[in-house]
Each structure stands twice: as C-alpha cells, then as structure tokens.
Amino acid sequence: MDGLLTNMNWLNFFYNKTTHLRHSFGRGINATISPKEEELFDKSYEAFEKGEMLKAYEYFFKSLENFSLDSSNKNIITNLQDDFLEFEIFQGSAKITGVVTADKLYAQAIIIKKEDAQVALKRYLLQRNYQLTYACYFYDDEFIKLKLIQDNITASPQKIFFPLREIALTADFDKEFIKSEFSSITLEDTQHLVKLSDNELKIKYDFLHLWIDELEVKISTLPTNDNAGMQSFLYLNFIFKMDYLLVPKCEIYQKVSKKVQSYFNDESISPEAKNEELKRYIQKLKVMTYKDFSSKFYNAKYTFNPLEKSSQEEINNFISESQIKIRWYKNNRYKQIISSIYTYVPFNILYNYGLNPITKSLLHTLVEIQNPSFFKALDYTPLYDEEKNTFFKKAIIARVDEAILPNQKQFKSLEVFGDKLNFSSMNELSNSYLLQLKHLDFEEV
Template sequence: MDTIRGWFITPSMHRAPRYGRGIHALPNPDEKELFDLSSAAFVNGEILNGYEYFLSSLIHHESSFSAPHLSIERLTEEISFSLIQGSARIQGKVTKSSLEAHADIALSDKLHVAIKRHFLERDFQLTYCRFSETNGIIQLSIRLDNATITPQKIFYPLREIALNADFEKEFIAGEFDESSLLETSHLLPISQDQIALRYRFMNQWIQETKQSLIGLLSNDNTGMTSFSYLSLLLQIDYLLLPHKKMAKNISEKINGYFMDDEKLTEDKNADLEQYLSELSVMHIDYFSTQFYDSAYTFSPFEQAMHDEIAAFIDESLSKVRWYKNNRSNYVISVIYRYISLYILYNYGLHPSLRNLLHLHVEIYASDFFQAVGEAPLYDRTTKIFNETLIAQRIRESIEPYTARYKGLNDFSEHINYSDLDHFSQSFYLQLKNLDYTEL
C-alpha cells in the first residue's frame, strides 16, 4: 500500500481526464498524511479517529461533480458515511467495535429467478462481502471487526463492495428490467445535445473505419482489420463512455477477441464487424438510454508497474516496424491510436501517464474534442499541430511529480511534429522511457 500511495501525490496543476472508466478526479492532496494518521490512530486505540482519517483520505481533489462522491458524518459514538461508485451508493456506519456497510441493489420480488441464482454463485467469488435479502431488498453488505483494524483492512473490503455493487446493478440494467433497481437518484442524466453529439460521432467513426477497410477485407489483412475494429470499439468505450447493455457488449467483444481459444482471427473479426453493424443501426432513442454520469470513489483497475506498460509499448512498436517493412502503411496510424486506447482500457496508471495517454487520444480524435469545446491540438484538414499547447500539456503532466521522481523529465522538446506517425513514434518512445524510480 505504501508503494501504491506513493504514486498518487496530487500535483499543483494538471487535470484529470473526464473520459474512460477511471476516476475523473485527482487523489486527495493529503492522502498519504491522512493514511499515516489513520494507522497511528488505530495503533493508539482511537478507532473512530482512525476511520475518519482513512475515509477522508479517499476524498478526491478537484472533482467535477457538485455533489460529493463521499460524505462523512462524525458523531460522538459513531461515524456514518455514504460513498458513490457509478450506479451504486454504499451506506456505512462505524462504531468502536465494527464497521457495517451495505448497498441496496434491487427489489427482490421484481427480480428474475436467474438473477437470484446468479447472486448465490457470486457469493463464492467474493472475499469480503455477501448478498442477502432484507425486507424484500437484495443487498450487498460487509461487516468488519475493529479488534485488529488497519487502513489496509478497510480499503480492500470497501473497494470490493463498491466495485461489485456497481457491477451487479449495471448487469441487471443491461440484461433485465432496470425498474427493480434501487438507489439511482444520484445518477446524472446526459443532455440531449450531448447524446446527439455522441451518436453522431459513433456513426461517423464506424463509417470511416468501414471506408478505410474497403479493398482490404478480401485480402490477407486480418491483422490490419483487427487493429481497426478494436481501436474503434476502444475509442467508443473511452470517449463516449456507455453503460448498461452497450458497455457490457463492448467489453465482451474486446475481451472475447483476446481469449485464448481455437477461434480463427477471421471469425473474431467477423464478430467485431457484426457488432459494429448493430451499433450503426441502433436507434438514437435506445442509444440515449445507455448513458448517464456519475462519480466514482475507487478505481476499477489494479495498479500497473511502468515496466509492464513499457513492455506493451515496445511490443506494439515492433508491430509498427513489421508493417512498415511490409509496406502496409494504412495500419500504422491505426496501431498508434490503438496503443494509447488499449493501455487506458486495460491498466491502472499513474496520473501523469494517464494524462499523457489521454493527450495522444485527444490529438487523434481532435474533431471530437473540438466539438465538445476543447482547444484543438491537431487540425485534421491542415495537418498542423498546436505545438505550444501540446508542450504545455506535457509539462503540466510531468512537472508536478519531478520532486518525488527525480528521473521524471519533461520531454516536450523531443517530440517530432513532422506528421502524425512521427509524432506518435517519438511520443511513445518518450513514454516508454519515463522513469518512476523514487529517490
């Protein structure tokens, strides 16, 4: 936990991207200090103080939501708290002897019997929390004994109940009648203008991808096709952030492609193509039901070490070299786009690295970001980069962390702006060599 906490020292400047399935805010600037105070309080037997310090360490910095994602009420003999994780709200109470927390999932009498069977099976997969029925309500709950409590013993159970309560409510909304779901008042609707914009760009990206593959699908170009379809689905997931059935299907298609099975790549590509065709004919009325906005307290990702990220970048760049050597120039820019989107989809990242990869996504989808009001980083018509703003964004991502990581340097002067391919190649080489060694 000390290593993980050390990665999240809040910078004085630098914004958290409001895209993807990570936390759309920066960590608490006093997270480490509050965590250490919690540990010390528990050692001294100050149970309520320890919990208050720990819960306070989870409160995000500069959240974009007006309502808090975590509220804490301290009384003389107990602490009450409420935290939001996507579609779920977790209510908890702490006394000197225990912590009890629960999330209301759904009304029992409105649930299909298959869901109840599913909950019984899920109990065997969970470590700390369990499903139960109380007064006709299906709940996910935990109870912790405070006899030997530590911050670590609180973090993992709370994270488990939050992530799984959100997952189960999304699962029900995607597969069954979501009218049975409880505690949904915190979900924020998306404006119709935003829905229309997302719908337009999704269909634009699908048509552009199909057009780019004309003449390739009949040849031996399965790898090129795979990169094109996967990049598109990853971009839809990251930039549009759908929920419910749409999110579930996209996840299944992406993860299904990477399953180690006997299915041919051509067949996997056909599955991806079929789903993209389904998205292209999806009516906007149904499309609009798949979106809402909500805060998150815990990241759904496990923290990745930078060596793992560097190895993936290195492997992907070797594929770029292979396609260059074989004169398959079309797929090169697609692979460059795929690298950043896949890492953002699949790994828990240091805030600086997440911001840098988002910067790369922004450049490749500059028309989308201009449409949502962001200053464009790249003009697709003139093929000109906003070099000044890109350099500023790189500095803002790096400099706040250089005091802790002495080898972490601003690399904005080493970027090649000749064209998108040269930009990406130089950008990823710099990312690969970032030094997160703590001195």
C-alpha cells in the first residue's frame, strides 16, 4: 500500500457501503463508513504531525466508526481524559480494550481464563506468536490475553491501522477457533454478542436443507463418467452460498475455511477425493439438529474486513476464466451445470477476494437477483419473480445506479450499466452482468 497516501480513500477498500441490508452477509462489514471519514483522517494526520497524540488517536478512531441507516454501530467507543484516551474496538467475537498516552498505545483482548488452557491450546497460541507481526499472546494471574504495544514516536494513521487490524482479526479468529476445537472451554468477554432471532434461525435452517436437497438432485442428474469438474462447481457453490447467505460462525466457519483451503491449495489430492470430502461434510450438516445449528450463529459489530484488497485485474481474470469454462460446458452440451456456475462465480468472488465497496455492492445485487426466494423469506423485496420468470428491471437498474453514481466524482471513468443488461433469461442476465463487472474502471480523478 502506498505509504505516501495522506487521506483514507484506501481504507474504503475494507468497507462495504451497502445501505439497505438489515442482515449480515458474508465476512465483511455490512455498514457504511463515517460520512466525515476523510475529514477525520485529515485531522488525525495533522494532529500526529503536531505531536498532539491523544487528539490524533481520537480522530483516527472516529474515522473507523461505521453506521447503519445513519446511526452509529458503536463499533468503536472512546473516552478522552486529560492525559490518556481509553478505547474499545469490537470485532466479531472479540472486544479490544486499550489506552493511549502521549508515548504509547496499549491494547488487549481477553481470550479465556488461564486455568482453562489445555496443553494443546497453549501450543497453538505459542505457534501463533511466531505468525503475528505486531501482537502477541501472554497471560496474567487470571486470563490469557492478546496484547499490542506501539510506540507513538513515529505514529501516523497508516502506521497504527495495521497493528490494530491484526490484533482485532486475530482475537476474533482465534476465539472462534477455540470455540470450535476446544468446546469445553468458555470464551471470555463475549457479552456484546447478540443471538439471532428464532425466526431468522429457522429460515436459515430450512434453506440449508433445501439447498442440500437441491444439490443432491443436481448431482444425481450429472453424467456418470467424467463429472468431477461439474461436481466441484456444485459442491463449492453450495459451500460459498452457505457462507455468504447464512453466515455461520464458530465450528461451521472453521470447518468450511479448512476445507476450502485444502480444496484449492492441496495438489496432492485428486478432484474426486476433494469432492468426496465436501460431500461427507455436507452430509454432516444435513443431519445437524436445529439446536446444534442455532448455536453456530450470532450478530456482532465489526471494524475491520478480513481480506486484503484484490486488484480489479485479479477479479477480471477470474471472471474470464469462469466464462471460458462456461463456454466449454455449453459447447459440450452439459447445460445442466451452466446456471450453477453463474451463481458460483459471484459467491466465489465474495468469499475469496478483498473487494472495494462498489464491486461488493454490485455483486450482492447479482446474488439477490439469483436467489430471490431466500431474500423474500427474509422480507426483502425480490428482484426476480421465479413463478413468472420475470425481472424487476427498474429496481435492478436502480440498484446498479445506486452503487455507481455516488462514486463517479472519485472514479471519472466509472459508468452505470443497468441498461446494458440482458433480461431475456437468468443465464443471460448473469452473463451480461459479469461482463459489465469486468468493464468497471476505477481510475481516480
């Protein structure tokens, strides 16, 4: 990242500006950044230059605050005193507390009670210390904690962003890991987590089983020979869809993350074996009781996105490669897999790539179009009528405009494309939509 940047435009890449969502989707932040974010950043930068450390940090923390429907999510709370600044940062299962003085920044996250730590867990945390750049694990008389200490001599908004991001993301991930792998251990400092409503949990549980049933039917219709590639698209599409739309936490998230990493990174395993492994896990999800399922979800506040920013070229290359595969299946008359690949593409991008808020918003709109029954069950106005096979064109075009028009001052070559979409069928709509995403131009003014 360019160290010469003097405003927080680069920070926008860690946020999703979607304003109409009442539920969380995916692993990013479903909120808007502060409308005064750039102004607050500039004030923070100037205060650091003047050596006014407490003011600098206060402005910086306020620039990280995010909003839902113009109301603060209180994902960051500060308390400025005469000679120190107290703060709290919320990141999923983790709460980071700390204090800033003129000389130092100190932050910590309480993980578990010291007496609860098993040998295997202690070994894991020691290994984590070797992986971290800024933070480290330690224990006091009562708790195991993750801590961060930064000297303020050369502090700037850019220099403090990444250490704070590391401690927040690490604390959240490791608390979920402990919940998944050491279920008998009680996590500390989780009072801020909010349970989902029974209605939402039941909707998600029902759709999980509906999607599994649909998956099994589609698998059964594939040709009996040479179908490993098609099975891969179907299984991965299910995994990515579940992760983005249902947003499971704890054990499900941990298992899915490991299986996705293994699928794409372990070249020693055949595609057939990888598919079989995904199939076995999906069968475990199928027999999971509602009580067990409902324990894997919660609502929480988030301050940092987990993925590093991806270049537009990387995203364009993935779309192009996917379109090549679609053409191959079309030419070889494997039409039953085409629609699944079109839904797989946006879910894959949302799972694997760090997106700017414009691209993320546009991809979410495509997901809403492709999955109308799920969003209708959550009481969103549908963008596609499945019974009549018709699109709500004006609404779709308005959603595209909403994502692009406010950003044209910053990106001079960014153009709306709603009127260029092909509404003749779902496959054609998906294809034309992905083509337009490839043509997005983020050259700044």
